[in-house]
Amino acid sequence: xxxxxxxxxxxxxxxxxxxxxxxxxxxxxxxxxRAEQALRHFPRxxxxxxxxxxxxxxxxxxxxxxxxxxxxxxxxxxFKAASKFDFK
Numbered sequence: 001x002x003x004x005x006x007x008x009x010x011x012x013x014x015x016x017x018x019x020x021x022x023x024x025x026x027x028x029x030x031x032x033x034r035a036e037q038a039l040r041h042f043p044r045x046x047x048x049x050x051x052x053x054x055x056x057x058x059x060x061x062x063x064x065x066x067x068x069x070x071x072x073x074x075x076x077x078x079f080k081a082a083s084k085f086d087f088k
Contacts, residue, residue: 004052007064007065008066009075012045012079013078014042015039015082016081016082018035018039018042019035022039039085044086045083046083048065052066053067067079
């Protein structure tokens with residue numbers, strides 16, 4: 001079963017992967033264009049953090065994402081790396 005922390009890390013890692021694909025010149029143009037198109041509407045780290053905080057505040061909301069997980073330091077590392085994609 002996937003935990004909220006694992007799901008959050010997966011989304012943040014996918015954001016980085018799409019950006020890496022978009023930026024590489026050794027990747028076919030069609031694939032770079034598809035990565036850029038996907039990135040336009042992909043949730044940013046701030047979006048995921050906001051959703052996680054909302055879920056934490058509302059007991060009936062599903063806990064799909066999380067901002068903190070005491071069992072791992074990986075989450076903070078991924079949020080920090082993905083925060084460069086947040087809209088300013």
